[in-house]
Amino acid sequence: MLETTEHTTADLPAIPGKRYFTIGEVSDLCGVKPHVLRYWEQEFPQLKPVKRRGNRRYYQRHDVLMIRQIRGLLYEQGFTIGGARQQLSGETAKNDQNQSQQIVRQMRMELEDVLHILKR
Numbered sequence: 366m367l368e369t370t371e372h373t374t375a376d377l378p379a380i381p382g383k384r385y386f387t388i389g390e391v392s393d394l395c396g397v398k399p400h401v402l403r404y405w406e407q408e409f410p411q412l413k414p415v416k417r418r419g420n421r422r423y424y425q426r427h428d429v430l431m432i433r434q435i436r437g438l439l440y441e442q443g444f445t446i447g448g449a450r451q452q453l454s455g456e457t458a459k460n461d462q463n464q465s466q467q468i469v470r471q472m473r474m475e476l477e478d479v480l481h482i483l484k485r
Contacts (some may be wrong), residue, residue: 374475377433385415386424395432408446411453 377396388399395402402422403472406412412431414422424432431453 373475380426380429383393383426384423388422388424391424391429391432392427395433397436402432405432409435409450409453423457 378394386394391397391402394400397405403485405484406414409431412435414424414428416422434453435449438444438452439446444452450451
């Protein structure tokens with residue numbers, strides 16, 4: 366059994382209300398070793414921690430959530446790196462499409478309101 370599968374995603378600690386996290390903190394929060402996090406940065410384009418002085422990584426809350434999602438896909442659901450990457454890309458595309466549809470609906474409603482006002 367892999368060392369990183371000791372805990373399920375549900376067993377991971379709560380994410381503190383901080384703005385930035387070091388790679389060591391993220392490692393503890395996600396149950397993944399730092400070298401794995403650095404590797405995942407190369408494999409998953411969605412994962413982009415801020416790099417500061419000395420090339421030190423600072424992860425934000427959304428990065429930690431993304432890492433937990435990646436971890437779940439790989440370690441709990443059995444996806445390969447490529448499969449997990451594809452799964453995440455598909456979700457991003459779906460979210461973008463849903464958001465676009467919501468914007469179009471909102472614009473249509475506003476235009477219908479304008480048309481109604483003009484017809485008066």
